Amino acid sequence: MLTIILKILIPFLVIMQILPFLIWLERKGAAYIQDRRGPNRASILGLRLGGLIHSLADVVKLIFKEDIVPSHVNKFVYTLAPFLAMAVACMTFAVIPWAAPLDWKGGLFTLQAVDLNVGILYLFAIASMGVYGIMLAGWGSNNKYSLLGGLRSSAQMISYELTLGLSVVGVLILAGSLELNAIVQNQGANPLSWNAIRQPLGCILFVVSAFAETNRLPFDLPEAEAELVAGYHVEYSSLKFALFFMAEYANMIIASALMATLFFGGWQVPFVSTEALRAHATTILYYSVLGIGVFSILAGWFLARRKPKVVYHDARDRETKVLGIPAILVGMALVVGQILLGPLALGETGSQIAAAAFQFGVFLLKILFFCWVFIWVRWTLPRFRYDQLMNLGWRVMLPLALLNVVVTAGVYLWL
DSSP: OHHHHHHHHHHHHHHHHHHHHHHHHHHHHHHHHTTSOOOOOOOBTTBOGGGTHHHHHHHHHHHHSOOOOOTTSOHHHHHHHHHHHHHHHHHGGGGOOOSOOEEETTEEEOSSSOOOTTHHHHHHHHHTTHHHHHHHHHHHTTOHHHHHHHHHHHHHHHHHHHHHHHHHHHHHHHHTOSOHHHHHHHHOSOGGGSHHHHOHHHHHHHHHHHHHHTTOTTSOTTTOHHHHTTGGGTTOOHHHHHHHHHHHHHHHHHHHHHHHHHHSOTTOBTTBOHHHHHHTHHHHHHHHHHHHHHHHHHHHHHHHHOOOSSOOSSGGGTHHHHHHHHHHHHHHHHHHHHHHHOSOOOHHHHHHHHHHHHHHHHHHHHHHHHHHHHHHHHTTSOOOOHHHHHHIIIIIIHHHHHHHHHHHHHHHHHO
16 A cells, blocks of 8 residues: 555656746746846845745745635636646656566566556546646636637647647557557667657657647647736636646646657666666666766866856855855765775665666656757747647648558558
């Protein structure tokens, strides 16, 4: 029972920990793309951590902000919508595997909350419910701008979910299974065998459809501030608005995890098989900790010696030194500790756990990379017009997705 609870809690806690980092990354990424500094004011005891404190300030602000419920709304539907949006966003992560299954007590112990043999169907079934949160918010708010945002979202979801589903059919044909672990294992550790190489058109269609599904630019028509004054969530404030805000980023994490799982090897470490990881887990762990220690020393040295380009005449001028010295000390402790202790004898179970931790770390890096792609595209491309959005979905992407299915099935049969 404890292991089941942990497998459910760990993915949820991972999403909750990535969310504030993503908000900071979005703000800093937008700032650098637009040639400005971004958040750097909020601080605790003078420490700003490069603007990370702003995410904490946002949480505190939204918790204590007054929750205003307009008199003209349908209160039950209005209240249900943000909770539904966030719940659906978190439920979809349940079937995504984050490391290779462990050999545990004579059986396989899968590292995912729920191991379903129809995992991909579960994903699409639950993800398709996400639109209900937006539709209910648009209708329950009893506001014409909110209603238009909800209607746009429903039309957009229908248009792009068809392409999203069809773009994965080629992957399912190659893997011969609907189980996500089987899809990851079918790709192997060699990047040339990943589905992004074997299914390039399906990969492109899936990525574009994922942008539309998550309502991110250039497909954020349900919000479209210039036209709909924030659209479906215009009447929301306080924690209800925060839930919509968090659901968008949670959906971004899920979409990134799916891109990595279906097309980029999932938890597979490039060029290193699971068996090799487990066989050399002791050595890999030893040199990984050494590498982290050396990197921490170099990063701390860089921060301690760094001279700021702009002098603020306050605590910001000393922040890099305050952060650099502890980083050097931590790095030295790791390096000296590893040299004195030497490689640890992990045993069979310890080697499996160490290999799984390394695979989880690589999977997390892939997720963060695709999250950055979401941010990069948002602050680079302009918003589509509504007719352009529909034309792209129905007249371009859907025929291409059908063509990809036919060609993949034909080549698979022929070979």
